[in-house]
Amino acid sequence: MSSNSSFVHATAIIDEGATLGRGTRVWHWCHVSAGAQIGERCVLGQNVYVGNDVAIGNGVKIQNNVSVYQGVTLEDDVFCGPSAVFTNVINPRAGVEKKDEFLRTLVRKGATLGANCTIVCGTTVGAYAFIGAGAVVTAEVQDYSLVVGVPGRHIGWVSEHGERLDLPIEGEGEARCPVTGALYRKDCDGVRRVTD
Numbered sequence: 001m002s003s004n005s006s007f008v009h010a011t012a013i014i015d016e017g018a019t020l021g022r023g024t025r026v027w028h029w030c031h032v033s034a035g036a037q038i039g040e041r042c043v044l045g046q047n048v049y050v051g052n053d054v055a056i057g058n059g060v061k062i063q064n065n066v067s068v069y070q071g072v073t074l075e076d077d078v079f080c081g082p083s084a085v086f087t088n089v090i091n092p093r094a095g096v097e098k099k100d101e102f103l104r105t106l107v108r109k110g111a112t113l114g115a116n117c118t119i120v121c122g123t124t125v126g127a128y129a130f131i132g133a134g135a136v137v138t139a140e141v142q143d144y145s146l147v148v149g150v151p152g153r154h155i156g157w158v159s160e161h162g163e164r165l166d167l168p169i170e171g172e173g174e175a176r177c178p179v180t181g182a183l184y185r186k187d188c189d190g191v192r193r194v195t196d
Contacts, residue, residue: 018050021058039076057109071102071121078107081115081133088121108143110160117152130158144184144191157191159184167191 006020012030014020021040026032028046035052038044042060049067050056057076062068066080069088074080088102103122107113111125114133125131125141132148141147146156146164157165159177166175167186174185174194183195 012044035070045082063115071104072107073104074107075109075111075127077110079112081113081117083116084113085116085118086121087118090121111141112162128158128160130162142190157184157186160193165191 006022006024008014008026009028011028012026014026014032015034017034018032019037021038021042023041024038026044030044030048032038032050033052036050036054038050038056039058039060041058042056044062045064047065048062051068051070053070054068055073057074059077060074062080063082065083067086068074069086071088072086086105089098090103092098105119105121106124108125108127110128112130113119114131114135116134117131118136119125120136120138123137123140125137126143126145128143129141129145129147131137131152135148135152136150137147137152144157145154146158147154154169156169157167159165159180159182161177161179163177163179165177165184167173167184172187174183176183182193184191185194
């Protein structure tokens with residue numbers, strides 16, 4: 001496989017009409033539906049399903065056993081841990097057709113979704129947020145938030161490098177990423193990176 005072409009394992013199914021960007025790798029037993037758009041340099045691990053009307057940005061890594069259902073958008077550099085779960089209907093019933101009730105879900109740039117977490121439809125996970133393993137996200141998640149538990153609760157802040165920041169949940173403050181040294185500021189508008 002060259003760095004400019006995509007790789008699709010022989011067991012994977014890519015429906016006609018799906019778009020795969022350059023350098024994207026699709027591994028064993030994946031299924032990418034016709035309406036899906038997948039960017040460059042992505043990795044779809046074993047047994048990943050990507051539905052119609054799914055948009056996946058560049059540099060996204062989706063680990064084994066993840067189903068990305070219709071109406072989900074993953075921006076650039078999102079990480080989906082093994083068996084992370086998306087939904088698209090709030091109150092599904094097998095005997096009731098609810099495709100016209102699908103709610104959109106957005107995962108913003110650089111966010112991490114830990115193994116076995118669940119993202120309930122209709123929510124937005126902010127840029128560079130970190131959702132802990134097994135958490136259930138039922139509400140909006142701010143940029144740089146660290147969310148854990150069932151239901152998911154905001155317990156802190158993380159840097160773009162994925163490191164815990166010494167910032168208050170409430171109030172204002174500044175902290176540096178312990179690995180990169182980048183400075184982050186928390187104010188009434190949330191957290192943002194101030195310097196590299």
